[in-house]
Amino acid sequence: MKKGELIVLESGTDASGKATQSDLLYNRLINEKETVLKVEFPNYKSESSSLIKMYLRGEFGEDAESVNPYASSTFFAVDRYATYNLELKQFYEEGGIIIADRYTTSNMIYQSSKFETKEEKDSFLDWLWDLEFNKFALPKPSLVIFLNIPPKISVELLKKRDKKVEGIGKKDIHEKNINYINKTYQNAMYVASKYNWNIINCLKDDGRLKTKEEIHEEVYNIYKNIINRR
Ligand SMILES: Nc1ncnc2c1ncn2[C@@H]1O[C@H](COP(=O)(O)OP(=O)(O)O)[C@@H](O)[C@H]1O
Numbered sequence: 001m002k003k004g005e006l007i008v009l010e011s012g013t014d015a016s017g018k019a020t021q022s023d024l025l026y027n028r029l030i031n032e033k034e035t036v037l038k039v040e041f042p043n044y045k046s047e048s049s050s051l052i053k054m055y056l057r058g059e060f061g062e063d064a065e066s067v068n069p070y071a072s073s074t075f076f077a078v079d080r081y082a083t084y085n086l087e088l089k090q091f092y093e094e095g096g097i098i099i100a101d102r103y104t105t106s107n108m109i110y111q112s113s114k115f116e117t118k119e120e121k122d123s124f125l126d127w128l129w130d131l132e133f134n135k136f137a138l139p140k141p142s143l144v145i146f147l148n149i150p151p152k153i154s155v156e157l158l159k160k161r162d163k164k165v166e167g168i169g170k171k172d173i174h175e176k177n178i179n180y181i182n183k184t185y186q187n188a189m190y191v192a193s194k195y196n197w198n199i200i201n202c203l204k205d206d207g208r209l210k211t212k213e214e215i216h217e218e219v220y221n222i223y224k225n226i227i228n229r230r
């Protein structure tokens with residue numbers, strides 16, 4: 001039987017409209033009578049996110065960059081392994097469509113950002129690919145949609161957004177560190193181009209943010225073009 005599809009919504013900044021766009025795409029596909037399910041990573045509802053919560057609270061270090069990326073990326077990878085195997089695998093193997101708000105792609109962006117040289121980054125990215133997709137046998141995305149929102153806009157959206165997780169505070173260690181935010185955004189553009197992700201520029205030519213609906217139309221068109229061609 002043909003396996004399902006895995007559609008990933010990603011970005012290089014926090015509070016960039018991933019949840020909003022996942023919801024809009026999910027509702028549209030439900031209206032089209034598709035068999036579709038939505039998931040968010042980290043899976044804060046699961047005990048498998050315990051080490052992630054410790055990390056984002058700063059228990060391994062208040063400065064995200066001081067925490068070994070090989071270690072911190074495994075916290076996220078193990079959470080994905082648990083969530084996939086306990087909640088998603090059967091649905092995916094029976095042909096369902098999964099819409100994921102973040103995935104391995106976030107480890108690729110946020111954790112490789114901690115390395116300075118291209119050689120170190122690429123070596124980490126190869127290791128991560130092997131860990132999550134080969135050793136853990138997690139499915140590779142059918143399609144990655146990258147929402148390009150510069151940090152100066154997303155930090156404004158972050159102020160509007162409700163707190164996501166109890167016990168982490170309004171901002172986690174990634175969100176508190178403006179140097180890391182800027183560096184990670186630059187790094188995300190490198191990673192997005194390295195893996196040929198589908199980039200949506202969320203700003204208009206005049207620098208204003210596109211509406212949720214305008215961005216959704218672009219998300220939907222990419223989805224239709226790519227999935228229909230397969
Ligand atoms: N295009 C947009 N224009 C204005 N506000 C937006 C837009 N997209 C998202 N928002 C708002 O920004 C905040 C963060 O969006 P959200 O989808 O929760 O982001 P993320 O999942 O990336 O953290 C929310 O309050 C949301 O309603």
Ligand SMILES: Cc1cn([C@H]2C[C@H](O)[C@@H](COP(=O)(O)OP(=O)(O)O)O2)c(=O)[nH]c1=O
Nearest residue numbers: 014015041042076102103106107110111174
């Ligand atoms: C899923 C995932 C997230 N992250 C990072 C991205 C975020 O900075 C942080 C928490 O994710 P999340 O709560 O989704 O952030 P937000 O909703 O604010 O965008 O963890 C990784 O480093 N690796 C991963 O695999």
